[in-house]
Amino acid sequence: MDEHTTELTVGAAAKLLDVSIRTLHHWDAIGLASPSERTWAGYRIYTAADMQRLRRVLIFRELGLPLAEIGRILDDPGVDLATELAEQRASLRTRIDQLQRVVSAVERMMETTTMGKKLTAAEQAEILGPNWNPAWEAEAQQRWGQTDEWAQSEAIKQTMTTADWQRVKDDTEAFEAELAAAFTRGVEPGSQEANMLAERHRASIGQWFDMTIEKQVCISRLYLSDPRFAAHYDERADGLAAWLVEVIAAGALARGVDPETAEWQ
16 A cells, blocks of 8 residues: 555554554644545545645654644745755755764764863864954853753864864854845845754754754843854844844744743753
């Protein structure tokens, strides 16, 4: 049996898609994906078109989109599904690249027998540029040195080579330039493009420690409360820091997180 079979009961569809019957019932109840026909005996069945929609729901769910957002994408005639999938593919590739970097870091940790390879302050300044201030790391350690996130970050840094640090710098420069370009073009917070940038921002921080949407929102608050962060972004484009905070807040809201009440978790 495959998805082109004309009469798929709820149970058969659930087995084919490897989801629970309860899941299909829930999607039916909220109007996300419903069987559109019935057998002569009154059993509801999924058509080939219904199964195609279910496949799309599963793809978008695996990408982390809320069910309400998935329904909007599939039902809005103004949404170009091919474009939406291309954007989600780009976001997914970013996440894959991030995970590959983490895997590489873990492999280096497994291979090495000597730890403590962290770059010296002079080496960091040479790679990160003249704007890098070693005192910032001391300040960060004082504030967050007892947290799990700090321990994760330090474990990764201890395995990084000079080339790794150069890659981080290059990736950061490229992404921040892209943020400035989007801001200058007038990209609206909450738009698809802005939400994708918010996800990439979260992934960029997530290369150092486990990053939730709530943590991302908390970090973004520093972009306005700490003048050093504001100056860093506004140097690229005046107002960029405030815009980025709005982009992150709107992206969080789209994923079901209230940015006003978000806490570090």
